[in-house]
Amino acid sequence: MTGRFIVVEGIEGAGKSTCISVIEEVLKEHGIRNIEYTREPGGTAIAEKLRTILLEKGDEKVSDETELLLMYASRVQLVDNRIRPALEKDCYVIGDRHDLSSVAYQGGGRGISLDLIKGLKKMVLGDFKPDLTVLMDVTPEIGLSRVDNRGQGRDRFESEKLEFFTRVRNCYLSEASSDPSIKVIDATQPLEQVKQSVRTVLEDFLCSRG
Ligand SMILES: Nc1ncnc2c1ncn2[C@@H]1O[C@H](COP(=O)(O)OP(=O)(O)OP(=O)(O)O)[C@@H](O)[C@H]1O
Ligand SMILES: [Mg+2]
Numbered sequence: 001m002t003g004r005f006i007v008v009e010g011i012e013g014a015g016k017s018t019c020i021s022v023i024e025e026v027l028k029e030h031g032i033r034n035i036e037y038t039r040e041p042g043g044t045a046i047a048e049k050l051r052t053i054l055l056e057k058g059d060e061k062v063s064d065e066t067e068l069l070l071m072y073a074s075r076v077q078l079v080d081n082r083i084r085p086a087l088e089k090d091c092y093v094i095g096d097r098h099d100l101s102s103v104a105y106q107g108g109g110r111g112i113s114l115d116l117i118k119g120l121k122k123m124v125l126g127d128f129k130p131d132l133t134v135l136m137d138v139t140p141e142i143g144l145s146r147v148d149n150r151g152q153g154r155d156r157f158e159s160e161k162l163e164f165f166t167r168v169r170n171c172y173l174s175e176a177s178s179d180p181s182i183k184v185i186d187a188t189q190p191l192e193q194v195k196q197s198v199r200t201v202l203e204d205f206l207c208s209r210g
Contacts, residue, residue, distance in 0.1 A: 002090045003086060003088070003090045003091050003093065004087075004092050004093070004131045004132070004209065005083060005087060005092075005093045005095065005098075005129075005130045005131050005132075006023060006093070006094050006095070006130065006131065006133075007097070007098040007100070007130040007132070008094070008095065008096055008097070008133075008134050009098070009100050009101060009104070009133055009134070009135045009136065009172065009182075010135055010187065011138065011140060011165050011168055011172075012157065012158050012165070013138070013142070013143035013144055013145070013146035013147040014136035014137065014138045014143050015146075015187045015194060016096055016136055017096065018191070018194070018195070019134055019185070019187075019194075019198050020037070020094055022195050022198040022199060022202070023134070024094065026199055026202040026203065026206070027092055030206055032092055034090065034091040035091065035092045035093075036083075036086040036091050036092070036094070037094050037095075038078055038082060038083060038093060038094070038095045038096065040071075040074065040078060040095065040096065040097040040098055041054050041055075041071055041074035041075070041097075042074065042078070043077075043078040044077045044078055044081045046074075046077050047073075047074040047075075047077040050070050050074040050077075051074065053070060054071065054074070054156070055155040055156050055157065056155070056156060057155065057156045057159065062156070064106065064111075064112055065112070067106060067110065068102065068106040068110075068117065068120070071106065072102065072120060072121070072124055075102075075124075075125065076124050083095070095130065098130055098133075099121055099125070099129070100135075100172065100175060100182070102117055102121070103171060103175055104169075104171045104175070105157070105168055108167045108168050108169075108170060108172070109160070109164050109165075109167050111167075129181070130181065131181065131205075131209065133181055133183070134183055134185060134198060134201055134202075135172055135173075135183065135184045135185065136185050136187040136194075137169065137172070137185060137186060137187055137188075138187045140165030140166055140168075140169060141162065143165065144158070183201045185198055185201065
């Protein structure tokens with residue numbers, strides 16, 4: 001398999017979409033044209049229905065455990081139906097979020113045990129993991145102010161308090177500190193510097209993986 005799975009992570013408004021466009025640019029400069037894009041939760045017909053349930057603000061509270069299980073249900077649909085088949089066809093897959101989001105949000109944010117989440121992951125996805133994760137790191141204040149500047153309102157997650165995102169961010173950083181495949185970008189920098197940092201991470205990755 002020569003396909004690679006590159007994932008972009010970070011809290012809302014961190015600059016994930018911005019990062020993905022830089023990754024796309026760098027891959028194309030390297031002559032890589034077979035690229036698939038995914039976002040989580042979602043990305044297949046069933047996974048998109050789960051996304052709607054997960055992001056909408058309805059009257060019925062979504063229990064933390066329900067949230068965790070729906071995230072994994074959505075992820076398994078996406079991995080089985082799109083990500084693995086694309087990698088088997090030697091495509092590069094760029095994921096807007098993946099498993100680390102569950103560790104950070106349902107673990108760090110909601111307080112579900114990380115061991116439980118990692119056990120569930122192992123059970124439903126085995127050893128499947130991204131080749132590279134780019135973590136866009138910002139303070140929740142900056143991230144949420146960028147979300148609000150877009151003027152599209154806030155979804156169920158975006159409506160959480162700052163403290164929730166502080167826990168999510170800290171959990172992301174803690175995971176990154178023990179996993180060399182997660183590269184942290186200081187996404188509070190001005191846009192041009194952020195783009196350059198992403199570029200450097202990608203160039204290093206392509207250089208090391210050939
Ligand atoms: N380093 C930066 N400095 C200033 N503005 C930025 C920076 N990075 C991104 N932005 C702007 O902030 C907004 C959010 O960025 P972007 O959409 O890339 O974040 P995101 O992580 O994909 O958000 P979401 O979680 O909502 O998908 C955009 O309007 C973007 O142009
Ligand atoms: Mg985005």
